Each structure stands twice: as structure tokens, then as C-alpha cells.
Amino acid sequence: MNVIETKDVSYQYPDGTSALENVNFRAPKGKIVALLGPNGAGKSTLFLHFNGILQPSAGKILVDDQPLSYDKKALMRIRQKVGIVFQNPDDQLFAPTVLEDVAFGPFNMGLNQDEVEKRVKEALTRVGMEGYEKKPPHHLSGGQKKRVAIAGILAMRPEIMVLDEPTSGLDPKGASQILRILYQLNQEGMSIVISTHDVDLVPLYASQVYIISDGRIIKEGNPPEVFGDVKTIRGANLRLPRIAHLMEILQKEDDLPFEKPYPLTIGEARKKILEQLED
């Protein structure tokens, strides 16, 4: 079952330039899907369709197999189900304190104060930001702000979380903290969609990969399938994961027997190298 599905979605900006063309995207329940694409390919635009902020010029959006309707009540329900974490946490954190920011979503859902407090506490603990309730966002580091932004969505208990470049601009530790949180959430059944251009991380967590370029999905499949198509990857201004690139060079330049499909993660590469050494 797909939590989110788009059917031939096209979108034109008011000035007529086309941002998305016939996009067919599916996010299966309980999986992590990565949307890979260079800057300006239409990732963020596509995401804003998922919760009805933007309406497609043509095509359909399905959430839980139900076509999206755009009346106020339906949108409210959709926005609770589909939580979007924006790329720049400063755009998302608007309240004077962490506490009030995380409470914003649950309050809008019409929950009572006790329930809101409970959810805020739970969400902040989830992302390891308990104890920061009274801090204003500008006293937090980039990684902390990102985690608070995630908590703000978690507190609404969405079915699916959509994250726009969740690791961009973070230091390695901050980035791995975010990924660990997402991985744990996924283990507990949360469906997740991530947009990124960090190709090294994609094979680690994604079970399904889409490549978007100039508003079109140009490749989809599991990581080995997608990264096996080196030409398409490079054509979309992306690259292979470093480890796969190394294997490619070793095969082509040094005639070492590393055949396609190239290993995409350190774990796979290790296995392959050990196999070769044994032979």
C-alpha cells in the first residue's frame, strides 16, 4: 500500500514555466524513499503537493489511496497525516520558544492542553531535545534546530514524514544524529520520504530511490538498480557513491575484477574485497 502516490502530476508556476511534468511517485507504507536530484530539479515543489499547499495543474495526488480534496477540512486532515520538515529550520521555527513551537501543530489540531503537553514532551524526548523547552530557537545550533523542527512534526503524529534535505548544512555528527532518529522512527513503522543529494547516504537507508531532473522522474528502483545506471546518474548532475566510484576506477583503470553492480556501501565493498582476496 502506498501512503502517498502521485499520478501524472504536472505543475506550472503562475508565469507558465513548467516545474513538474508527469511525475509518478509512490511512497510505500513503512519504507524510506529517497528522492535524489540536483538543485532546482523540483524536489521541494513536488513535496508541497503532498500536503495540498500546491495544487497540481494536471494529474492526481493520492494519500492513503484517497484522492486529495482541497476543502479546508480535508486539508487539515491531510496536513496532520503528511508532515513536512522544511529544509531551513529557521523558516519553520517561528515561535519564541522551543516548547511553543512544538506545541503549534498539536494545538492547531484542536487537542486540549494536557494532550498537547504530553505530545510535546514525547516528541522532544524522541529527538533528544528534552530540557530545551524554554530556549528560543536562535540560541540553538543548526543540528538542534533541525531536531526541534522534526519534533514539531512528530508531535502531530503523522503517518508519513517528508523531509526536504534533512542533512544539508549540518556537521557529520549532526547529520548522523538526524539519520539515526529517522531510522528509528522507520523501524517503528513510520513511512519516510527524504529529498537529498547526498548519494553516499542513500544506499544506507533507502529501499526505493527516485531520480528527478528538470521536473521529471528519470529513474526509479532500488539502490542497486538506480546506481547501476551510471550514465543517467551522471546526466542528472549527480555522482556514484564514493565507494562505488572507487570500485569503478579499480575495474576500469587497474583491471581489477570488480564487476558491476558496484558495491554501494562500505559493508558491501568490504564483503566483495574479502571475497576477491580469498579467490
Next chain:
Amino acid sequence: MVLMFENTLDTYAHSNGLKDTNTYFKALFAISTMLVSLISTSPLLPLFITFLMLFLVIFKAEIPWRFYLKFLLIPFIFGFLTFIFMAIFFGIGVSILKLGIFNLSVTTDGFNLGFLVFARIMGGFSCLAFLALTTPMPELFSVLERLKIPNIVLELSMLIYRYIFVFLYEAFNMYHSQETRLGYVNLKNTYKSMGMLASNLFIRTWVKGEQAYISMESRGYDGSLKTLNVQENIKAKNLILLISFEVLLLFGTYLTGNFKLI
């Protein structure tokens, strides 16, 4: 980003010795003391209040004295100028100092009035400084909410408070990048760079506002902000202490009401 704001009022407000003291208590204390300072007809009480606040801010709230004295310099300069002008231009009666030009002279009346105004400025400012340095802005919002300030004003100030720092950060970054490219080496460049910075900041404000709205809409924003504020009420004992202190101060203004410096 954290480093850049190390010495702002906001940082001190969030990390001072009195930050956990009841917000209502601090607000009520600062405002009522300020009122007493303003109605006092002798300069003694306001000056006493100035020193009291100085003591509280430096020793209780543990704000670095250098920072606080620098902060006090602003009202001091303003108050001192006021004092001089009032001493010269106000009041009638016996002159105690002839200036020798334009037939100007300082009168007892003017001197006393000027000094009273100076003292009130210092006293009143100290009270507000105490509040600003010990109470984080977000906590003050809850006081305002309790005072039934209209929601629209409250919501606006909350958003403004948050985004002041976002744009301050942006402005700093732009300023540094202009400086890097010699944007401020002479007066002409300075004017030009400043202008560009201002217009650029305006456009960014616009874009950021739109993005903030989209992200709020994504979390079900329906046009009103509900706040989650849990502030404890002032304990009865503290309230009584506070009231007795203010009554004592009022009594002080009564006793010293006729005091004149000269």
C-alpha cells in the same frame, strides 16, 4: 550563530541569576517600582531605586558590571543633557550661576527640577533594565497574555521577536561579506553598501515571510496562534513582601517629598 549574540540583552535575559524567579513577580516589582520612581517629587527616592537595581542586577542577577554600566551610560547621557538644559532654561527665581552669555543663568528652581528629572530617568530606566536583563522575552509574552493584551498584538510581537534574530543574523552575514569585498572602506562605499544591505534585507524579509507562512500552513495554521504558557502565580508571602516594599517606598516619597538639593 550562538556566538554572535553572546553579548546581547537577550542572552543575559536567558541566562542570569534571577531567570527562574517568578515572572509575574519580577514584572510587578519592576513596573510598580518604576511608578513610584516616577511619582516621587524628590530626587532621593529615584536615586535610591537606581542603586537598588544596580545592586540587584550586578549581584543577584550576576550580569557583568562592565556590561551593565555601559548599558546605563545611555540614559545617563540623555539624562545629563536634560539636566543641563532644564537647569538653564527652566525655572524662575534666584539665580545661582550666571553664564555670561545671552543673559542665561541657572536658577535654584531650574537646577532642582533638572536634577529631579535626571533622577527619575535613571530610576525608571533602571527598573526597565532590571526587567529586560532578568526576564526572557517569551516569559513576558505570557504576562502580556494574562493582562488581556489583544491577541493580534501578542502574536505579532511573538513573530517579530523570533524573526528579529533571524534577520539580525542575515544582516550580519551580508555586512561581513560586503566588508570582505571592501564595501565600507570610505564614505561613498559605505552609503552604497548600506543601501544595498537594507534593500536586500527587505527582499529577504519578504521571501522568508512567505516560506514561514507555507511551513506554518503545513502544520495546520488557521490564523490564530495558541500559546502553551504555564506560569505559576506569585506566592502569597512574596506578594505581601512586594506590597510592603512598595508601600515603604511610597512612604519614602512622602517623607522626602519636600527635599531639595539646593
